[in-house]
Amino acid sequence: MxxxxxxxxxxxxxxxxxxxxxxxxxxxxxxxxxxxxxxxxxxxxxxxxxxxxxxxxxxxxxxxxxxxxxxxxxxxxxxxxxxxxxxxxxxxxxxxxxxVPDATPPRASLPWLRPRAVRFALHPAPAVLVGVLLAAAVAVLIHRPDLVPGYRDLLWSPHGSLVLLTGAAAGWALLFAHELAHLVTARAAGVPGRMRLGTRLQFLVMQTDISGIELAPRRHRLTAYLAGIALNLSVASALVLVLAVTDTGTTAHRVLAAGLLLALLPLPFQCMVFTRTDLYFVLQDVTGCRNLYGDGRAYVRYRFRRLLRAPRPAGAGDPSVRLPPHERRAVRLYSVVLVAGTVACLAFMAAVTLPADLTLLVRAVRGLGPDQSLARTADSAAVLVTLGGVNVLWLVTRWRNRRSRRSAGVT
Known part of the structure; x- marks a missing residue:
């Protein structure tokens, strides 16, 4: 043949x-x-x-x-x-x-955004401004501890549907701004960048592919990785300063307090480096690893096969021994974080998130009956659209991304 x-x-x-x-x-x-x-x-x-x-x-x-x-x-x-x-x-x-036949290059998001127009993003001045804003906000919170946000600040209105809809709108707007910060700083370094929806375990996320930043100097790489966190901190700091001069008890004060909490809520998620967050890429860069997540997964699979005494293909030994010593140490430590974090996240979803979502959805469906008031019907419809829409979007996004990876031969 x-x-x-x-x-x-x-x-x-x-x-x-x-x-x-x-x-x-x-x-x-x-x-x-x-x-x-x-x-x-x-x-x-x-x-x-x-x-x-x-x-x-x-x-x-x-x-x-x-x-x-x-x-x-x-x-x-x-x-x-x-x-x-x-x-x-x-x-x-x-x-x-x-x-030689050439592949079609992937499309970039916002192609009209030219590197020259956003070159300021890599200047030290924006980083200094973020630091000044953050320091001022911390000083205000020390002087006014009553401005420290709590979960009750999210419930700024007695109407649950209004809270859900405005919270979803503000949350998605902040998420877009977060990813736009990554895109702008990467574009300033000459990297096209592409924003799209993705999933991380049970989380629906927006992510920006800034492949190519690997060729940039370290300061530019770290700026691109941390730009989203800097955006959230800047918004939160500005809201603290505005809250300090806004009368307490007013609707404006309550809305601003809710916005402050929404700006801060994504930051703890960034510490979940086992889901490849912004801080994951910082960690990967600092440790000098090429593919910390992929190598960590391969090492976890190897350890589980040994633990279960499962038959291994010929030559399927410890994949980490092929790595340089500094990468090998980082990958083995990261594999512990990967397993512990994934188990904790999935357990939290099974014990808390999933039951809570199902309860809210069941209540919303019951609230759509013909004998319910107009206000109850509207409230239930808002819950179904907001909560149900997010879950459907998660399923569609995960299915689409898995299909794309299979088409590209990626497992």
């Missing part, structure tokens, strides 16, 4: 030269991050691999590249296979005289 794909591939001879797409490269510890921003594809290469990319990019032939690398490293490297790997990643535009 003839392998059609193999016959369609351009032949790579020792004299073959390749044309690479526009690639970015950055040194990271003992490796080099090489990637193509247009397709958001990135790979970590050893020094010899990065040097091979440089030589091929300069127009040197396969044979000449191998010869120079042999002189520099003392090793015989298979540049032919290396070129094929680069082509599979979408890094090669042409091999010899043959163009």
């Amino acid at each position: 003839t392998d059609t794909a193999a016959t369609d591939r351009p032949r790579i001879e020792p004299s073959t030269r390749v044309l690479l797409h526009d690639l970015g490269i950055r040194r990271d510890r003992d490796e080099w991050i090489v990637g193509r921003m247009a397709t958001r594809t990135f790979v970590a290469l050893p020094a010899a691999g990065a040097r091979a990319v440089e030589l091929l990019g300069r127009g040197l032939s396969v044979a000449r590249t191998a010869e120079l690398l042999r002189e520099e490293t003392g090793e015989e490297l298979d540049i032919t296979d290396f070129v094929r790997d680069l082509a599979a990643l979408g890094f090669v535009a042409r091999i010899g005289d043959c163009p």
Whole structure:
């Protein structure tokens, strides 16, 4: 049987030269991050691999590249296979005289937002402003502890439907602003970025894919990761300052207090690094890990197979031993957090969240009967739309994202 794909591939001879797409490269510890921003594809290469990319990019032939690398490293490297790997990643535009088919680049959110227009986001001034606002808010709260928010502040109106609807509207607006902060700072660093809905365990989230930020300097990377948290802290700090000059007991004061709590509520979630939150990416960057979550999951599966004495495929040993020592330590520690956090979240959902949601939904359905008052019917309808809509959206989003991963061959 003839392998059609193999016959369609351009032949790579020792004299073959390749044309690479526009690639970015950055040194990271003992490796080099090489990637193509247009397709958001990135790979970590050893020094010899990065040097091979440089030589091929300069127009040197396969044979000449191998010869120079042999002189520099003392090793015989298979540049032919290396070129094929680069082509599979979408890094090669042409091999010899043959163009290499290119994938359609993923769409960016808000493509009209140009890096030059948002360059200010990477300036130190916004970070200083956030610090000043936060310090002022803390000083006010120390002087006025009565402004510290509590859960009762969310119940700013006696009408439950009004509380739910305004809370949902404000919550989604803050969530959009949070993700927009990530997008703006990434775009300022030249990264396209894309916002979309996603799921983290039982949580429905909005997430921003800023793949490509790996090529930026560390300060820019950390700024992009922490931009959303900074946005929430800035909004909360500003609300504290406004609350301090607003008469207590007024509707305006109650609404502002509810807004303050809504701005602060997402911050504890950011500490749940086992769900790949903003702080997870900070942790991954600081520890120098390539894929902390993926490697952590692989290590957990390995430990569970050993614990259950399940049969293992040939060669399926401890996946963490292949990692550099600093990554191995981080992955093994993270795996403990991953298991403990996931179990705690799912247990909380089973014991608290799910029963509470079901109770509210059952009450809402009963409140739609013909013998109910107009106010009770409206209140029940608002609960069904708000709570039921969020759960349906979670199911649709999870199904859609899983289907997309399967189509891309990602497990």
